Amino acid sequence: MASPSQQLPPGWAAEWDATNQRYLFVETTTGRSQWEPPVAGPEIVGQEPSGSPPPAHHHGKRRQYAAGQTQAYYGGDSLGPSAPQYGNVPQQPAQLFTPGLAATEGGGQFAQQQQIQGGQQGYYAQEPEYINGPQQPVYPVQPPAQMGALADQFGQMNMGQKGPRLFTTNLLTSPPEPLELRQPPPEIFLPPNSCISPSPLANADSSYQRCTVNALPNSNSLLNKAKIPLGLILTPYRSLKEGEEPVPVVTDTVIARCRRCRTYINPYVQFIDGGNRWRCCMCSLSNEVPQLFDWDQARNQPGDRWARAELNHGVVEFVAPTEYMVRPPQPAVYIFLIDVSHTAIQSGMVATATRTILENLDRIPDESGRTKVSIIAFDTSLYFFSLPPGGADSQMLVVSDIDDVFLPKPTDLLVNLSEARATLETLLGRLSDMFQDNHTIGSALGPALQAAFQLIAPIGGKIMVLSSSLPSVGTGALKNREDPKILGTSKESGLLQAASPFYKTFAIDCSRAQVSVDMFLFSSGYQDVATLACLPHYTAGQTYFYPAFNASRTEDAIKFAHEFGEVLAQPIMLEAVMRVRASKNLRMSSFHGNFFVRSTDLLAMPAVPQDLSYAIEVQIEDTITAPFVVFQTAVLHTTCYGERRIRVVTTAVPVTSNLSEVFASADQVAIATLLANKAVERSITHKLEDARDALFNKMVEILIAYKSSMTAAGAGASAQLAVSENLKMLPVLVLGLLKSVGIRQSAQIPPDLRAYAQALLTSLPSQLLIPYIYPNFYALHSMPPECGTVGEQGVIMPAPLPLTSERLERHGLYLIEDGQTIFLWVGRDAVPQLVIDVFNLPNYEMLRGGKVTLPVLDNPFSQRVNAVIQKTREMRRGPYYQHLYIVKEDGEPPLRLWALSCLIQDRADVLPSYQQFISQLKDKVNGSSY
Amino acid sequence: MGGAGWLFLFAVLMAAGLLFTMVFFIIMFSDLECDYINPIDLCNKLNQFVLPEHIAHAFLATLFLLSGQWVAFLLNAPLLAFNINKIRGGNHMYDATEIFRSLPNHKKESFIKLGFYLLSFFYYLYRMIVALIADSE
Ligand SMILES: [Zn+2]
Numbered sequence A: 001m002a003s004p005s006q007q008l009p010p011g012w013a014a015e016w017d018a019t020n021q022r023y024l025f026v027e028t029t030t031g032r033s034q035w036e037p038p039v040a041g042p043e044i045v046g047q048e049p050s051g052s053p054p055p056a057h058h059h060g061k062r063r064q065y066a067a068g069q070t071q072a073y074y075g076g077d078s079l080g081p082s083a084p085q086y087g088n089v090p091q092q093p094a095q096l097f098t099p100g101l102a103a104t105e106g107g108g109q110f111a112q113q114q115q116i117q118g119g120q121q122g123y124y125a126q127e128p129e130y131i132n133g134p135q136q137p138v139y140p141v142q143p144p145a146q147m148g149a150l151a152d153q154f155g156q157m158n159m160g161q162k163g164p165r166l167f168t169t170n171l172l173t174s175p176p177e178p179l180e181l182r183q184p185p186p187e188i189f190l191p192p193n194s195c196i197s198p199s200p201l202a203n204a205d206s207s208y209q210r211c212t213v214n215a216l217p218n219s220n221s222l223l224n225k226a227k228i229p230l231g232l233i234l235t236p237y238r239s240l241k242e243g244e245e246p247v248p249v250v251t252d253t254v255i256a257r258c259r260r261c262r263t264y265i266n267p268y269v270q271f272i273d274g275g276n277r278w279r280c281c282m283c284s285l286s287n288e289v290p291q292l293f294d295w296d297q298a299r300n301q302p303g304d305r306w307a308r309a310e311l312n313h314g315v316v317e318f319v320a321p322t323e324y325m326v327r328p329p330q331p332a333v334y335i336f337l338i339d340v341s342h343t344a345i346q347s348g349m350v351a352t353a354t355r356t357i358l359e360n361l362d363r364i365p366d367e368s369g370r371t372k373v374s375i376i377a378f379d380t381s382l383y384f385f386s387l388p389p390g391g392a393d394s395q396m397l398v399v400s401d402i403d404d405v406f407l408p409k410p411t412d413l414l415v416n417l418s419e420a421r422a423t424l425e426t427l428l429g430r431l432s433d434m435f436q437d438n439h440t441i442g443s444a445l446g447p448a449l450q451a452a453f454q455l456i457a458p459i460g461g462k463i464m465v466l467s468s469s470l471p472s473v474g475t476g477a478l479k480n481r482e483d484p485k486i487l488g489t490s491k492e493s494g495l496l497q498a499a500s501p502f503y504k505t506f507a508i509d510c511s512r513a514q515v516s517v518d519m520f521l522f523s524s525g526y527q528d529v530a531t532l533a534c535l536p537h538y539t540a541g542q543t544y545f546y547p548a549f550n551a552s553r554t555e556d557a558i559k560f561a562h563e564f565g566e567v568l569a570q571p572i573m574l575e576a577v578m579r580v581r582a583s584k585n586l587r588m589s590s591f592h593g594n595f596f597v598r599s600t601d602l603l604a605m606p607a608v609p610q611d612l613s614y615a616i617e618v619q620i621e622d623t624i625t626a627p628f629v630v631f632q633t634a635v636l637h638t639t640c641y642g643e644r645r646i647r648v649v650t651t652a653v654p655v656t657s658n659l660s661e662v663f664a665s666a667d668q669v670a671i672a673t674l675l676a677n678k679a680v681e682r683s684i685t686h687k688l689e690d691a692r693d694a695l696f697n698k699m700v701e702i703l704i705a706y707k708s709s710m711t712a713a714g715a716g717a718s719a720q721l722a723v724s725e726n727l728k729m730l731p732v733l734v735l736g737l738l739k740s741v742g743i744r745q746s747a748q749i750p751p752d753l754r755a756y757a758q759a760l761l762t763s764l765p766s767q768l769l770i771p772y773i774y775p776n777f778y779a780l781h782s783m784p785p786e787c788g789t790v791g792e793q794g795v796i797m798p799a800p801l802p803l804t805s806e807r808l809e810r811h812g813l814y815l816i817e818d819g820q821t822i823f824l825w826v827g828r829d830a831v832p833q834l835v836i837d838v839f840n841l842p843n844y845e846m847l848r849g850g851k852v853t854l855p856v857l858d859n860p861f862s863q864r865v866n867a868v869i870q871k872t873r874e875m876r877r878g879p880y881y882q883h884l885y886i887v888k889e890d891g892e893p894p895l896r897l898w899a900l901s902c903l904i905q906d907r908a909d910v911l912p913s914y915q916q917f918i919s920q921l922k923d924k925v926n927g928s929s930y
Numbered sequence B: 001m002g003g004a005g006w007l008f009l010f011a012v013l014m015a016a017g018l019l020f021t022m023v024f025f026i027i028m029f030s031d032l033e034c035d036y037i038n039p040i041d042l043c044n045k046l047n048q049f050v051l052p053e054h055i056a057h058a059f060l061a062t063l064f065l066l067s068g069q070w071v072a073f074l075l076n077a078p079l080l081a082f083n084i085n086k087i088r089g090g091n092h093m094y095d096a097t098e099i100f101r102s103l104p105n106h107k108k109e110s111f112i113k114l115g116f117y118l119l120s121f122f123y124y125l126y127r128m129i130v131a132l133i134a135d136s137e
Helices: A055-074 A082-087 A099-105 A108-119 A145-153 A178-182 A220-226 A342-347 A349-359 A421-434 A445-456 A502-512 A534-538 A554-569 A659-664 A668-685 A688-710 A730-738 A751-763 A766-773 A832-839 A860-874 A893-901 A914-927 B003-033 B039-066 B070-089 B099-136
Strands: A012-017 A022-027 A168-170 A209-211 A231-234 A270-272 A277-279 A286-288 A315-319 A333-339 A372-378 A382-386 A395-399 A461-467 A515-521 A543-545 A573-582 A586-592 A596-599 A602-608 A614-620 A628-638 A644-656 A722-724 A776-779 A813-817 A821-826 A883-888
Touching: A209 A628, A209 A644, A209 A668, A220 A614, A220 A659, A220 A688, A231 A628, A231 A668, A333 A349, A333 A445, A342 A349, A349 A421, A349 A461, A349 A554, A372 A421, A372 A445, A382 A445, A445 A461, A445 A502, A445 A515, A502 A515, A502 A534, A502 A596, A502 A602, A515 A534, A515 A554, A543 A554, A543 A751, A554 A883, A573 A586, A573 A614, A586 A668, A586 B099, A596 B039, A602 A628, A614 A668, A659 A688, A668 A688, A668 A730, A668 A751, A668 A766, A688 A722, A688 A730, A688 A914, A730 A766, A730 A914, A751 A766, A813 A860, A821 A860, A821 A893, A832 A860, A883 A893, B003 B039, B003 B099, B039 B070, B039 B099, B070 B099
Parallel strands: A333 A372, A333 A461, A461 A515, A515 A543, A515 A602, A821 A883
Antiparallel strands: A012 A022, A168 A722, A209 A231, A231 A614, A270 A277, A277 A286, A315 A644, A372 A382, A382 A395, A573 A602, A573 A628, A586 A614, A596 A602, A628 A644, A776 A813, A813 A821
8 A cells, every 4th residue: 555654744754553453653753653644734733632642641531431421320330341441442443544645634524424424324314304302302312323433533532432321211101202213223332443444334324234233242142141133134225315325336346355254355354464464354364455455447556545445335336357257247137927807907007007117118227228128918828029120010929828838939029128119119008908808807827927937037137027816827826715714813824825836936946047026916806915925035026016906096006107117217136146244153044035045145136126125133153252243245246237246235243241232232123123024934934823922922031131130120020111222112113013914913904915014024124114013193283384394304294193092183184104005184173274275175074085196285284294295205215105095083994993003002902002012011021030 | 484574674675765865865954054055956856755755654654554563553653644744734845945944844854754764674673583583483
């Protein structure tokens, strides 16, 4: 690397210090040394006292501060051992960052980093800003992790706050506070010097990867004492909203990896041997730094190692050289399998789908003009379309022999999108009319899939299935196994398992041929979503379900067209494999999500979907002696521009031997996400009831563990139900899971809805999953005047209310939304003015419940309500577009009950209210103690 | 050599065959754990042997039943019932999509079967020798 000595003021020398991995700056005349690069000019002097102060002075002060703080909050125990230890560290971790550069930039760096920090925002940051101050929880909120890093840079002012602090709360007296869920996860307090970069982005943002505990127990026995499930939640390909910082790309194909464990170089490695070698942070092997690592290939001059993206960013993408390719990068391929049976045509699905494809042809990723498409229609026969290049008319080829599927023509079925554009547009415009009088009922989905597979297998790509009925003929035909009698019984989980092995074996064939399948299902009757969803599940696709779709209702058409369009426009990344590596003594033990597990730790994803979440359970195999551990997820894939790339997501988490730190750093959102995945798996392999019991028992175990180790009550009975402040919302999230459609105890939920809900539970990233199990509830009639207007961070949203119907006033207007559906609840005594303003109707009696599009009227209140709804639909990632239902307080019972089922803190039928749930927990917790 | 002698000689050979099948299964499972084989190939390979193994075992049990070897039959009855139950439930084949999740169970099952076949091998051998001695007297 470029020696910083050239940039030094006269009288200074820089020495590489191998033990501390940084340059030591020595003033040659006095012999005085310091870690900060010296500066001749006066800029720095303003910030740092001139002549670095003797470190010991600082320490003494800091330690006192720490001790005082600790005592104030703890009565003098828990944190004790760690705080002073940090105080003795001889230097700050901060100023490693480009010695020369840091000096010249001085104060500018602070502002710059704050900007960066604003760019990559996580779950919480995406949510609207709440300006209703009084609603904010009053307990101390820890500064976000980045602030800690910044503070370090300015002389470790924050020493007393190192390490997570434990605050105990009593669940019996503190009700759930919805805003808590928007707090960032507990801060990660890495030991000093663990990171070679001062960048706040050195640890991956929690929206990409988060661990269920942000201080890892150092042994399995300690983990067992805490009872908190250990796992990783990842969304390596989350989409970026406007204004978010893109993931940096390393383009020079210099990829430094550990020779032994194949870990990619990251901000947590150490440079040794004068910077010529680096020590792997996972297995401690010393590796050579590649020759071109310090060479700027773009400018052909020595580069600055410390500015390399992979040493400063937790999320980074490498352009991979040819060694990472199995074959030349293939083009993106889309095959649309469209059901054209009588029911599909009548529901308007075909017309809507073809129109959506037509409108989105420009959005389908095709930068290099290589993308290929094909359309196959099917009812009980298959209809292929030959699309000759050069504008000639398309030709339909019918294959009615579905027992032995063959392609009727060797060429022109799969065509280049840009070459056959005109023909394709004509075909899409006519397709629905061509089958207008089709009276065939039934579906040969299996044979259609086989035909598509024959077409796509040589290249790989994406099959998009649009189907309106249960597959009834040929391979993969399914029976209607819906039986109201077994709903709610122990046999119900059978309905959630695949009925036919075809969809699993076919999924494996697809996975091998790099084919991914997306399912769009529309049936009004039973369609066996559980079985059909296997195909997307094992091929890294996604299932979308529009029960009883009818395009004559514009809301249905808009929702489907929006979501289908978003899926089409997603960048497609092909032929991917994902692997998660972790430090020594950690093992990835089981995997949840949409992919095929190809070997013990390799996940095959024929196409990388965006905004899907994966949960991985982690085991601690042996005592961990390292001060921190690193999790690294690497996804190797081919972009639609024909480039092989590797996305690397790195998260470092400190290791602790202190149980209180484990509790204080547990991430309730990540835990709930992991539990959702485990519960669904259990409900399929065992019974739904077992899944519910397991959830409840897990919650009880955590509370018992907390009570016996963290409170004075120990093993005895207690009048309190204690848990740490940062886990306060976990019980209500577990209750939300127990009441979610995928898990809930009920004999009324159709198996298709249940299977779809389970598919959502296992694939939604935390940002979407949390509202799905703990919906948002706003009072619109009484929202402050600024809500619904545009503030600094977009539309200002009202404060969320706890999910209980006690908050429903008879004259009110409320909004309840779970990320999939929005309910607009109108109280029975709603004043006519409100009804006029919002719905343009004279009074409450004239109002109809049901799916609607809310009119935007010429009055401020209507516009504010619409702005809130608009923001609700846009604020999260993912393709989902929420339906809006108007629910009248005295309206149709099913709709009313559905909306009320979102208020999970209420009692509903056999399901307990939050109060009852908490007292059940308390009884269990106290009952088990002896 | 009388009927019983021949029967148990056959049983010894069968038990030896089944024993080797189980050893093969266990080796394949550990190969999977070490990433020497991918789950798809593994399941394709093992699934060829699942039904023959079950049929061979059921055939042996039937022979015992027909020849009135009650002790030998009762010894085999639990495994027979277990196998039949699995086939009826449709989950006797190895599923590549779930194999990593169920691997510990599969291994446990194979080890138990291995032990069972080993014990029954010696039992059949003993019964064969007893039958031979009885014949020669
Ligand atoms: Zn290594």
